[in-house]
Amino acid sequence: MTSRGHLQPWIALIGLFAMVALPLDSADPTLTLPRAGVLGWSVLVATALAIVAAIRAEQSGIAGVLLAIAAHLGAFVALHLLPTVAGHPGSGYLALVLTSWLLAWALVSELSAVPRPKGFDGLLLRLLVPFLFGLWLLILWEIVVVVLKVPSVLIPPPSAIGARIATSIPTLAADFRQTFLKAVIAGYAIGCGTGFLVAIIVDRIPFLQRGLLPIGNLVSALPIVGIAPIMVMWFGFDWPSKAAVVVVSTFFPMLVNTVTGLAAAQPMSRDLMRTYAANYWQTLFKLRLPEAMPFIFNALKINSTLALIAAIVAEFFGTPIVGMGFRISTEVGRMNIDMVWAEIAVAALAGSVFYGVVALIERAATFWHPSFRT
Amino acid sequence: MSAAAPTVRRIDRKPGKLVPVLVVTLAILAIWYAGAYWMNRSLALDVFARQKVVPTTEQLVDATWSMERPLLPAPHQIAVEVWKTTADQKITSKRSLVYHAWVTLSATLAGFVSGTLLGILLAIGIVHVASLEKSLMPWIIASQTIPIVAIAPMIVVVGYNLLNGQLGVSTDASRFIAKAMISTYLSFFPITVGLVKGFRSPEIMHLDLMRTYSASRAQTFWKLRLPAAMPYLFTSMQVAIAISLVGAIVGEMPTGASAGIGARLLAGSYYGQTIQIWSALFAASLLAAILVWMVGLGGTAVVKRMGMAR
Structure with missing residues (x-):
């Protein structure tokens, strides 16, 4: 489909290769995503599927669902690994975060292109995009603050605020x-x-x-x-x-x-x-x-x-x-x-x-x- | 209406505003004096009772209008204080109101300029990138409902610590930047919202005309959308500059700043110096009025120069 000329899936493809090859933890070069067990593999598979779907799929519905799964699975794994890599993230971890974020962005573009149905479904769709934006704001906030070890006197991570x-x-x-x-x-x-x-x-x-x-x-x-x-x-x-x-x-x-x-x-x-x-x-x-x-x-x-x-x-x-x-x-x-x-x-x-x-x-x-x- | 307008049309011209505004202002002043008498009366009576003097009405009125720390100072007391702290002091002196006003004004202007630029960039992005609009616009609107000024002390303290403690910027510069950050944060919202509306304001007919000229997106933007958005830009800039002044004043309260209108207000409230509070308020109001008026003037000039004046 030529009309869906999004750039994000192609960049995400590069990110996928980086995720496979590069280490997650700069302190431990052996830890890569394929060696991180079932979760790691499922992220790779979901991301690959989502990229293919986003580039090839005729219907944006399927692409949207796959993108949503891949992006949020990636985010989940990134948050899951967060305590391990805090302070010394590897390039593979960065690739994971950036790729998931790109997929989420592609998802938002996908959703923006969908014609708005009337009534309750339309309302849900209209609320979904800003909800995703807010969710990703929190996810990236948490990751950036923890990974860079920003002192919580400056900016605390959302999880700490939630706990408080x-x-x-x-x-x-x-x-x-x-x-x-x-x-x-x-x-x-x-x-x-x-x-x-x-x-x-x-x-x-x-x-x-x-x-x-x-x-x-x-x-x-x-x-x-x-x-x-x-x-x-x-x-x-x-x-x-x-x-x-x-x-x-x-x-x-x-x-x-x-x-x-x-x-x-x-x-x-x-x-x-x-x-x-x-x-x-x-x-x-x-x-x-x-x-x-x-x-x-x-x-x-x-x-x-x-x-x-x-x-x-x-x-x-x-x-x-x-x-x-x-x-x-x-x-x-x-x-x-x-x-x-x-x-x-x-x-x-x-x-x-x-x-x-x-x-x-x-x-x-x-x-x-x-x-x-x- | 310009002087060259035909005299016939003067007949249905609306009556001027000057006289009513003057009358209302005088009425407010009269009410103010009455209020000052009424509010300070018990304080003044206490003083007389301590001196064991039974005051005449004239003495009492005079006392209520010339107290050291009144509940409500009379207008002439504020005028005298403003005169003393502007004309009788050197501008560089810490006791000069001009100095404090300048400290606040510089942060306001820095924040306003950067906030305006940020707002313009965001608005351009929102108009041209569909996914940005869908995801960002609801948040920008929602953020209007959030008490942003409430975050001000935190931005000031965090920014101040970051700049002064971690990056080694000097104390004054850190304070200045922290205040300007709040002003930026406050002023970019109205600009973005107003400009997005303005960039969308050209009629479909005009956009179609640009398309028949096979104008590129950039050409459409520079030649149609931007000129059409000018009145919106200046209207929102008036809102933005007023709110960035509020931001700078609020930003002067938490970091132990010793200069600026906000610091002056806070110091006045600590030491019960009512007249100082009122004169700081007067300075803030004057500053706000002048800033809004100047932006409005600039807007009128630009719109007139572009031949869009109605």
């Missing part, structure tokens, strides 16, 4: 409760709520609209996290001061977006409302707020990220001895970098889930919008 998460769940849960469930949620609700209400007032009074909006635009570009020390002074060390920072940083995006959204209704629709003799509130609730929904949800999504950042950074300025920002700054000081990464993993997960929930609500609330009507 597993052993310190109570601490992580307490930090999560303090920062996310108290400061972020409260601040987010208050900030978005007041931003929304002020936007409606501003929209009612054109003078304010002209006077307040430029200032609002200016303020949303400012480094608002800087007010954290002041808020700590005003509201004390506990979570209300963090919530206050969150309120200020979420208020302006909400204000600006809602005012823009309220202006989005077509003049034709407004005229129609007028012919129905609809009063201000009826027009607001039945026409202009629904039209403003995409803008409001845009602000809600931006704010979901901003709120978490604001709360964590605000904790750098002083907290009771609990909280994600507190934990990050103290564990950095004590060189417990794996704990910092564990905390970051929790924050990333919380941020993504928060964003995802807002996005889902948006889908349900603005199902009529063109960007969701497929």
Whole structure:
């Protein structure tokens, strides 16, 4: 097939020869993949099959399955051998890692070329590619860190971070409760709520609209996290001061977006409302707020990220001895970098889930919008 | 609207923004003074009680607006502090706000420039390599939902240790590079996302036209995609420069830095120097406003020069 002109399988072929001939461990030249037992042989066979399939196969389905098996078997063997070769990898080991990675890349190219089926299968396929990317990021991270013996003070391997998460769940849960469930949620609700209400007032009074909006635009570009020390002074060390920072940083995006959204209704629709003799509130609730929904949800999504950042950074300025920002700054000081990464993993997960929930609500609330009507 | 525009169109011109903005600013200042009185009142009353003086209203108001360490300093106190630390100090002095602002600004600009380059390269890669888009783009979008600033102290400490401890770079240079790294990290996301959108913005008709000219991929890129992406580039650069300033400020907090706006904020919060915090905040805001404004100006100039101004 000429259309599938991928280069990766051909390079992988060179890698296959290197894997057969070169030693895995530079300290022990006799250890090669063919002598590493059943696992070694199965990797070689799977890789060879996958390369042939990727170059020759008419159907990308078979090639994809073979590539997936070969790449992940190779990765498994590489991780399996990792303790043996740590610090002194042979050229054969490098060939193994690089070849497996090339096969994974070829797999991603293969998957990208597949036409997307609709419905659930399409969703799975759409999630598969980024999942593979993330998985390989972790695999390569682990291999590079362990093989090069990077001190864990600099970057710990993912396995150490995973172990740390597993052993310190109570601490992580307490930090999560303090920062996310108290400061972020409260601040987010208050900030978005007041931003929304002020936007409606501003929209009612054109003078304010002209006077307040430029200032609002200016303020949303400012480094608002800087007010954290002041808020700590005003509201004390506990979570209300963090919530206050969150309120200020979420208020302006909400204000600006809602005012823009309220202006989005077509003049034709407004005229129609007028012919129905609809009063201000009826027009607001039945026409202009629904039209403003995409803008409001845009602000809600931006704010979901901003709120978490604001709360964590605000904790750098002083907290009771609990909280994600507190934990990050103290564990950095004590060189417990794996704990910092564990905390970051929790924050990333919380941020993504928060964003995802807002996005889902948006889908349900603005199902009529063109960007969701497929 | 340019001066040469026909006078007839001036009739439906929108009323200017200057007067409302001024009025709102004055209102904010008035509220600020009132707030300063209200928040500092109990502190001031304590002082008077210690001196066993019953203050008149005038004395009380005056006291709340001129406290040494107020809860909320009055605007003129901040102005005086800013004046004292800019005009009355040598620029090289550690007490000069200009010096601190420059320390932050240099890291911001270094990070912004490298972040912009990185973002542009990533965007070009994403637009031209299908597998890169499929695997990278979801992560770039997902990473937007991750509190990146939270990682800042770690990047600073790790980068600082790596450069200073392992590679033997000098203390100041390590600190500078660590801060610039955070700014880079923060600013390349908006650039990539905005540029990918921009590179995709040419209409199919235009792309087809390029094909009828039998233009190569590189020609299509240089002559169609890149010009079309310019407005997107500058819009995302405005976001990026604001966020890289935040990155540099946050990056100044953990490594025990003694210079920079972030260090100034932290020192102010340790010693309860409210006025110092507020003047550092003022400097940061001014810096952010100027940077965003300048990028916007550059964008307008480029777009106008390219004949794309609407």
